[in-house]
Amino acid sequence: MPLKFPEPKTILSLFSICFLFAFGIPNSFSQTHKTENIVLITLDGMRWQEVFKGADSLLVDDTGMVKEPGSLLADFWHPSQLERRKMLLPFVWSTLASQGQLYGNRAYGNLVNNSNTMWFSYPGYNEILTGKADDERINHNRKVNNPNVTFLEYLNQTPDYQGKVMAFAGWDAFPFIINEERSKVPVNAGREKVTGADLTEGEILLNQLLGEIRGKSNSGRFDAFTHHFAMEALKKHKPKVLYISYGETDSWAHSGNYDEYLFSARQTDKFIREIWETLQSDPQYKDKTTLIITTDHGRGTGKVTWKDHGDEYADAGQVWMMAIGPDTPASGEMKAKGQWYSSMLARTIFSLLEIEYPDATAGPVIQEMIR
Ligand SMILES: [Zn+2]
Numbered sequence: 001m002p003l004k005f006p007e008p009k010t011i012l013s014l015f016s017i018c019f020l021f022a023f024g025i026p027n028s029f030s031q032t033h034k035t036e037n038i039v040l041i042t043l044d045g046m047r048w049q050e051v052f053k054g055a056d057s058l059l060v061d062d063t064g065m066v067k068e069p070g071s072l073l074a075d076f077w078h079p080s081q082l083e084r085r086k087m088l089l090p091f092v093w094s095t096l097a098s099q100g101q102l103y104g105n106r107a108y109g110n111l112v113n114n115s116n117t118m119w120f121s122y123p124g125y126n127e128i129l130t131g132k133a134d135d136e137r138i139n140h141n142r143k144v145n146n147p148n149v150t151f152l153e154y155l156n157q158t159p160d161y162q163g164k165v166m167a168f169a170g171w172d173a174f175p176f177i178i179n180e181e182r183s184k185v186p187v188n189a190g191r192e193k194v195t196g197a198d199l200t201e202g203e204i205l206l207n208q209l210l211g212e213i214r215g216k217s218n219s220g221r222f223d224a225f226t227h228h229f230a231m232e233a234l235k236k237h238k239p240k241v242l243y244i245s246y247g248e249t250d251s252w253a254h255s256g257n258y259d260e261y262l263f264s265a266r267q268t269d270k271f272i273r274e275i276w277e278t279l280q281s282d283p284q285y286k287d288k289t290t291l292i293i294t295t296d297h298g299r300g301t302g303k304v305t306w307k308d309h310g311d312e313y314a315d316a317g318q319v320w321m322m323a324i325g326p327d328t329p330a331s332g333e334m335k336a337k338g339q340w341y342s343s344m345l346a347r348t349i350f351s352l353l354e355i356e357y358p359d360a361t362a363g364p365v366i367q368e369m370i371r
Contacts, residue, residue, distance in 0.1 A: 031354065032354070033326075033327045033351075033352055033353070033354055033370070034287060034288055034325075034326035034327055035288065035289065035290045035325055035326060035327050035352040035353060036240065036288040036289070036353070037239075037240045037241065037242075037279075037284070037285055037288055037289040037290075038240070038241045038242070038289070038290055038292070038349050038352065038353065039241075039242045039243075039244070039275065039279065039289060039290075039291045039292070040128075040241075040242070040243045040244070040291075040292050040293075040294075040345075040349070041243075041244045041245075041246070041272060041275070041291065041292070041293045041294075042125070042128065042243075042244075042245045042246065042293070042294055042295060042296060043246050043249050043265065043268055043293070043295050044121065044170070044171070044245065044246065044247040044248075044249055044250035044251070044295065044296055045121075045249055045250030045253055045295065045296065045297055045298075045299055045309060046249045046250075046265060046268075046295045047295075047298055047299050047306070047318075048104045048105070048106065048112070048298060048318055048319060048320040049301065050085075050088060050262070050265060051085070051089065051092070051102075051104065051320050052081075052085060052102075052104070052105040052106075052107070052320070052333075053081040053084065053085060054076065054078070054081055054083070054084025054085040054086075054087060054088045055072065055076040055077055055084055055087075055088060055262055056258075056306070058302075058303055058306075059258045059303070059306060060072050060073070060076060060077055060258065060262075061073065061077075062258065062303065064256070065256055065257070065258035065259070066257075066258055066259040067257075067259060071259065072258075072259055072262060075087065075262075075266075076088055076262050076266075088262060088265055088266055088269070089265065089266065089269040090266075090269060090273075091269045091270065091272055091273035091276070092269055092272070092293075092322065095273070095276065095324070096293075096322055096324050097332045097333060098330065098332060099324055099330050100291075100322060100323055100324030100325070100328055100330065100332075101322065101323050101324070101328055101329070101330075101331045101332065101334055101368070101369060102320070102321075102322045102332065102333045102334060103320060103321045103322070103334045103340055103366075104318075104319060104320025104321060104334075104340075105320075105333060105334070105335070106318065108333075108334070108335040108336070108337065109337035109338070110334045110335060110336060110337065110338060111318075111338065111339045111340065112318070112319050112320050112321055112339075112340045112341070112342070113317050113318055113319060113339070113340075113341055113342075114127060114133070114297060114298075114317040114319060114341070114342050115127060115132070115133045115341040115342065115343045115363065116133035116134070116135055116138070116317075116342075117133070117135055117311055117317070118135065118138075118139055118310070118311060119297045119298065119309050119310050119311050119313065119316040119317045120141060120296075120297055120309055120310050121141055121171070121173070121250070121296050121297065122138055122140060122141045122142075122173060122177060123135070123138045123139065124295075124296025124297045124319075124342065125174075125177050125245070125296050126138040126146060126148060126177060127341075127342045127343050128294060128296065128342050128343075128345055128346070129150035129151060129152060129177065129178065129243075129346065130146075130148040130149060130150050130151070130346060130359070130362065131151065131343055131344075131345070131346030131347055131357065131359055131362025131363050132148075132343050132359070132361055132362050132363060133343060134148055141173065142173075142176075143172070143173050143176045144176055145176050145179045145181060145182065146176060146177050146178070146179045149179075149183070149358075149359070150177075150178055150179070150183065150185075150346075151346040151349055151350065151357075152165050152167060152178055152183065152185045152241060152243060153178070153179065153182070153183035153184075153185060154350075154357075154358050154359075155241050155353075155355075156183055156184060156185050158355065160240075161240055161241060164238075164239050164240040164241060165185050165239060165240070165241040165242075165243075166185070166186055166188075166230075166233055166237065166239040166241070166242055166243070167185055167186070167187040167188070167189075167242075167243040167244075167245070168187075168188050168189070168226050168227075168229050168230040168233070168242075168243070168244050168245070169187065169188070169189040169190075169226060169243075169244070169245035169247070170189070170190070170215075170220045170221055170222075170223055170225075170226050170245060170246060170247030170248065171189060171190065171219060171220050171245065171247050172189050172190025172191065172192070172219045172220065173189075173219070174187050174189040174190075174245060175187045175189055178243075188229055188233075189226075189245075190219060190220060190221060191210065191215070191218070191221060193207040193210055193211070194206070194207060194229055194232070194233075198236075200232050200236060202228060202231075202232045203229070203232050206225060206228055206229055206232070209225070210225055216248075216251050216252075216255070217251070220247050220251060222248065223246045223247065223248045223264065223267065223268060223271070224267075226244060226245070226246060226247075227244070227246070227271045227274075230242065230244045230275075231274065231275070231278065234275070234278060234279075235278070238282075238284055244275075246264075246268050246271070248260075248264040248267075248268075249261055249264050249265055249268070252264055253299060253306065253307050254307055254308070255307075256307050258306075272291075272293065275291070276291060276324070279291070287326045288326060289325060289326075290323060290324070290325025290326070290327060290328060290349075290352050291323065291324050291325060292321065292322070292323045292345060292348075292349065293321065293322040293323075294319065294320065294321040294322070294342065294345065295319050295320060296319075296342075297309050297316055297317065297319065298313075298315055298316045298317060298318040298319055299313065299315075299316055300313040300314075300315065300316060301314075301315050319342055321340070321342070321345065323369050325352070327352055327370050327371050328369050328370065328371065329368075329371050331368070334368070336368075340366060341363055343362065343363030344363040344364055344365065344366045345363075345366070346359075346362055346363070347362050347363060347364060347365050348365050348366045348369055348370070351365045351370060352369075352370060
């Protein structure tokens with residue numbers, strides 16, 4: 001929580017500073033950050049390679065990975081990486097790249113990694129949400145309540161944020177990762193419908209379609225459900241803290257559908273644009289909301305290994321992160337050499353909100369992310 005005082009050039013200003021320390025710092029001085037709301041978005045298993053380089057030349061026209069040869073080229077292919085990444089993630093490489101920050105382009109030595117050594121989902125989300133790895137206990141993907149406390153739960157215990165924290169996720173393990181039972185953070189995930197007495201027309205239709213359209217597996221649903229449930233909640237409940245976990249990118253990658261993986265990534269970019277534009281058109285959120293986007297793990301890099309992840313895949317612990325908001329410098333693509341970790345986001349989010357993170361063992365603040 002940096003306090004910025006004018007340079008004490010005169011005795012008078014020195015006196016006024018002594019006065020401030022002696023009699024307490026008035027509120028207007030202690031509020032240095034503009035962020036009042038946080039939206040965290042994750043794309044499951046989305047590789048940094050596509051985020052920064054666009055479609056992979058190894059896979060974009062591989063007959064084993066796409067349904068029809070040549071079918072992706074018009075949408076996703078250009079000889080230049082800079083063009084390709086814009087074709088894949090147009091919002092990220094326009095608005096976010098000009099007004100926010102993107103970490104993880106390893107071509108510049110800008111490294112973001114998991115600090116857990118598992119490199120799959122529960123450990124990844126545990127790390128992002130609690131601020132640290134727990135390889136001893138969180139070394140599985142089972143639907144077991146998380147013994148660790150997430151930043152969402154910590155915020156839900158504060159008077160300012162209680163009842164104003166919500167989560168929406170594709171994967172039905174999220175009620176356990178966030179420990180909905182103990183944290184009392186409402187988590188809508190998997191095949192679960194939205195309930196309540198005041199359902200909107202949109203929610204009623206989404207509930208109906210969720211019963212009619214099967215996801216790729218019993219444990220998840222298509223991202224459009226997660227997205228539109230979250231959008232309805234954003235307009236109706238106005239949460240101060242919203243977490244949205246999209247899952248399709250990982251699921252298409254596992255089944256080896258590179259075409260669907262890219263289409264999903266591009267669709268999620270569109271979802272993120274819709275969220276950002278909604279936030280920036282609402283006085284509760286406009287210029288008072290920081291949006292953070294990241295992933296839970298990386299994947300392999302070979303023609304076959306790209307489908308999978310876990311500690312047997314050398315590069316699967318490589319990730320990325322992005323931020324845009326009123327307290328984040330508009331540095332764009334970060335090109336400085338350095339090492340960042342998924343575990344640094346929880347304390348950074350608290351620092352943006354000017355609250356001390358309750359867990360002293362969590363990762364440090366990402367200093368560059370806060371003005
Ligand atoms: Zn996976």
